[in-house]
Amino acid sequence: MSSTETDLLHDSIDRLTQDERLPAGLAGRAFRRQRHRRIALRAATAGTAVVAAGVIATVALPGAAPRAGHQGPPAQAGAAAQTPTARTPVALTAAYVSSHTERALAAAQRKNLVEEIHTVGQNYPLGLTQVLSFHLDGGGTGHVVEQAGPTANQENVWSYRGQLREQGLDAAGKPVFDASSTTAQSPAGSRTVLNVSGTGVDYTSRAWWRSSLQLSLPAPAGQTACASAFLPPPVGTTLDWAAQIRTALSCGHFQMAGHEQIGPTDAIKLVSVKVNGPYTVTLWVDPSTYLPIRLIWNWLDPRAQGPGTLTGDFQWVKPTQENLGALQVAVPDGFTQKHSGGLPVPGINL
């Protein structure tokens, strides 16, 4: 045994990895995957002459103009979550704003508001992955077999009570993919069973498919929420954005940074004070509802792909028949149904 525990740690990592060998064909697989990805990217970003203009136009007026590619109905009053209140004359503290925003998010969930998010990434390609299979081995490790799909520059996301729709668009607002999923969760003894079913549409190959997966997961052990709960880097799939924001707020991860105009709203600005990685998060909330209206992640350090950002613009709308209709994926006429597609899971193509 070594004389210091850090030496012991060195030994333990040595032991953990000592008999491991490089698997055969790793470089070949990486090469093939990269080649497929390049082909998909080429297809998805055709017509890049309008990329910059499209992104800027989309970001410039969040909530003030119809969003590019937004096929759902116009958003309704986001202020439905709470009775509008006048801005408090006292100085707002981070704790005050955080607790009100947490409560507003909880109220939005109770009142079944539909959460709509429009995201734009920079150095953060949003892709549609097909999960072909998933299983847990005896040691509890999840194994995912997946196939990369087309990549988008921006996404529209609708989320409502376990239903999720994510529509990937190119920079000009033209659909690249569309995917919806419904997750039903049920406890089964010491495990949780998730039944996820989804519909995917790939505009680059003019194909669509339906798929489902059942996942039996061990019930999560007690977590030290605040230690690891800072808003993770943008993940593309945004089913839990509201929950993640609530956790980060409850852990005191934000400080006040004044007010800033976001579209027509003189929004309260909060910036992250505790980071779990080389990124910062800025959150703007509506002072009349305390619901988030914008969230931006920034990567600060220069790394392989350069600094990145992802912007999410939020709207909270009532669950009217029209708004709920936005959760449904429409398959365009003439698209071919595939019978072997995996569960469509939009997210980050790393």
Next chain:
Amino acid sequence: MGRDDDGTRPPARRPAMDEVERLLAERGEHLMRAAIALTGNRSDGEDLLQAALERLLRHWGRVEGDAEGYLRRTLYNMAADGWRRRGAWLRKLPLVHAGGRHGPAADAVDTVDLRDALGRALAQLPPRQRAVLVLRYWEELSQAETAELLGCAEGTVKSAAARGLRRLRELTAPWDDHRPQLTEKR
């Protein structure tokens, strides 16, 4: 069924591919070990290394002759950033890892020595702390070298290492009788 292992015809080979294969022949084993240390198991380690290789190939034009350095930086930075984040339910996978295998209470009844316990406890740390500890105490880089590789301040490395070691101490508390003093080297 594997990723792209679908029997498709291999693409035409390129100089980048030859260079990558040469690099893996020389340094692949060490990189694989690092990837396993960063992810906690072989299958995730393979996936991480493959993803880093894909990124290397994607940005081959920027590599400027230092493919190993680029691959190494990418591997550690992807691991430090949490790497596998795709999909809402896929994000549950780390919980699966943490909840399924690494409970110190379960280990306490086993005849497992502190070294093994430390190896498993490492997998429970947040990705950035884990990357810092692997770089500092397995790769034996200095604080400055670690900070440069991860693209962060030395202070960040120092605090991540201190927090990681403290957490390891907590996770391996059942072995306190066998533990030498845990110190952070400079």
